[in-house]
Amino acid sequence: MILELDRQSHMPLYEQIAAQVRQLIRRGAIKVGDRLPPNRALAERLGVNRSTVVTAYDELLADGLIASRVGSGTYVVAAPASPPGDNAVAADSSAALTPLHWETALPELRHEEWLANSEAARRKDCVLFTHALPATELFPLDEFRRSVERVLRREGRSLLQLGASSGYEPLQQYLLQQMALAGVRAEAGEILLTSGCQQALDLLRQTLLQPGDEVVIENPTYPGALSLFCQPQYKFIGVPVGTRGLDLDALEDALRRRRPKLIYVVPTFHNPTGVTMDLASRRRLIELAAQYRVPIVEDEIYRDLRYGGASLPSLKALDRYGVVIYLNSFSKVGFPGLRVGWVVAPRLLIEHLHALRQRSDLHGNLLAQAAMADFARHGLLQKHLQRCSRHYAQRRDAMFAALRQYFQIGASWTEPEGGMAVWLRLPERVNSIELLTQAQQQGVYFTPGPRFYAGGAQANTLRLSFTTATPAQIETGVKTLGKLVEKLMAANAPARASQSAAPRKALV
């Protein structure tokens, strides 16, 4: 890609870049599907600031000419002012120039950044507060390998053969027993094994939602739920999260006026805030759902990671009306790479999810399901969970201590009794994305708050996961962040004492 910039021109450099790229695409010198140079490389080649190239690419992005994907690059996805023409019927020799419809008709590729940073995860010198994931170094590899070996020896032939779409039956039985101990009564036929909670959410989306339907989500919430429920064909109703979880007055108001088809909620150690709904709120949520006949999708993925305080019954255990659909998985307490989760719901709904799952991918990985069943039946999951909980509690405490020491700057944060992360609110003039940009240069990573919002993102929030860093790393990382926040506050300080904006409703 040859670009020539005129530094004497009145046209800003970024506009020159955008205009020339546009021209190259129009002339066919760059084609749909071609990759543009990384902005850093192009900036170096042209001798301009990287932000100049970023701005130019943003223009082209806004034009719909290019799309980019974190970790992969920026691609030309459309040509300017070249009408796509009659796509299917024209059969003359020039038709081969007509683009295939994925070349032009697909929507702009959405940035899916919430699984990124895997490269950083491999670097030893980084402090990763990014992911709500189990600590890899605590995986009991030998014990798990023996479980895999046992099930392969015992029933390898059936595990490697095509199986039932509902999944490995002994694991279903185990899960039903475990849930019964926690007060969730369900029978065979009311459970479906899924590839993690994400697949359960996607199956529920496809089963319960039609285009145009409304969905209640907590705001902020799990990005994987945002990626499903905040697609353009649905309308989301974002309900704020307070110190007692989902704001039930706001929810009731929404239910009175609108007709959502489901309510997605993480009542225990909510992601990202760490907040847990108290018992009275749980009861009221169920009454509201029953009254307005809206199913609750309860995601209990962090439930068993409790380091203090008393366990509360899940919504499903409290549900006398049959309105709660329960999701869980082994991805937080066990091994996310295995993709084993489950959904518990009334039989009729499970049948529909089951039929849909069969169309989607036939069934899940039976070896992983059987190995998890064996691992759990031998008490190894419980042992692993206890060991992880001890470590995570220490790490959480190290994070609390470091925050108290290094964040004496008007920040506030949650101090959850379990889960994997702390939710931080910085002074309003600090932008967490700006903070991340600077922190990454010092090897500290976290997830900026805006990534968890469906709308109305609060730019001064962030999530710090405490499970994947050691206490020493946590101290170092939080210290680095604290200093950077002070620097940003100084840099962004108003010239005169400004009137502080009316305080927003405290999220936590």
Add this chain to the structure above:
Amino acid sequence: MILELDRQSHMPLYEQIAAQVRQLIRRGAIKVGDRLPPNRALAERLGVNRSTVVTAYDELLADGLIASRVGSGTYVVAAPASPPGDNAVAADSSAALTPLHWETALPELRHEEWLANSEAARRKDCVLFTHALPATELFPLDEFRRSVERVLRREGRSLLQLGASSGYEPLQQYLLQQMALAGVRAEAGEILLTSGCQQALDLLRQTLLQPGDEVVIENPTYPGALSLFCQPQYKFIGVPVGTRGLDLDALEDALRRRRPKLIYVVPTFHNPTGVTMDLASRRRLIELAAQYRVPIVEDEIYRDLRYGGASLPSLKALDRYGVVIYLNSFSKVGFPGLRVGWVVAPRLLIEHLHALRQRSDLHGNLLAQAAMADFARHGLLQKHLQRCSRHYAQRRDAMFAALRQYFQIGASWTEPEGGMAVWLRLPERVNSIELLTQAQQQGVYFTPGPRFYAGGAQANTLRLSFTTATPAQIETGVKTLGKLVEKLMAANAPARASQSAAPRKALV
């Protein structure tokens, strides 16, 4: 459920049953979600033929009051003449009686029978010609277990942790190398690992199709494709399959008149017919697709199961236009229970499939992907494939021999050079579903032809898979079928020499 039949009534017994069940549902004595007695049990209790109950249930099914699922039972899904009422807004105390929308608003559960018969598979005394699946007894369990152990020892921590949505990278590299040897040139970024071909098909469906879009499928074809592409929101164009595969004249005619968004085709050892497209047909298919700008989805799942003749290049290897999307998996040559498949397509499309896959289930099972990569890299997959091919060739030959011996009755069948099954055409007056009903009583199972048709099913066709039965079982089973066909022909023989219908276009 208490029913009383009046055997003196002019009302047929099945109508009496249907009417009384309708009444019980209306009165609330049977509720939505309740399970009806199995038809065999009800028939016994009432002292009627099972077919009487089946007919009654069919009536209720046609009314939309009940739905059934093989292996699970028949359920009440709606009540007659009870308007669902205002679902979400009414907030008075009677609202709790309003059904949740999955209780009434979901479409009738479709019969998904193509994975059924798993119970029969466990019985030793049965002959199973039902499934196009690898022979379980040939699985090299020890070798595969050592692969699993090796990868867990070497990289267990990263395999059990959350990974990239595109899948285990070394397996992608291996597959790209293997495909390059077969003339398919593709680079990193043009491949995505999926949970079998089924997930690849579903991701393609969601990416390439909008409601109302048209799809070209072979007719008959793989039932998993039917379950996706013959949903009510799409229109399918079923193109017949002849001795050289997809009827290209019919295809061209369809392309000239209509605007399908994709063409799904199994060019090598087509399921269910076993037919392979010759080279000239492959070239012409690609030219047509390029000319009309319709992508081809090429499913090459049976490709490597060849027991004679020369291998032909895949469509993807012949494609100079970038119109072919290539699917394959380890489910036929390896282990279907692991759910490891892949799709190769232009980079931009892969990016979209990748993003969608992340929303669907984050990623596939990394342990299975890594174990397959290790198993293949050590030459064990090739060795396993050779061993299976020897056995499958013997089994296929045993089936050909048995068919020649026991089907001297005007039947015809395909004799494919590979794959897993033979497609059989019986004399027109024999119905393969009727044949199956009788064969099952003698412990012989197969898949009736109509299950593979999108429409215009030919009732006298059936598929006999030869991979999951031994040569001795094959002889026994085919002999049983041959006798039953003769019996059915005698029973269904016309009283006088009827004018035979004009022969349909021979499918094969």
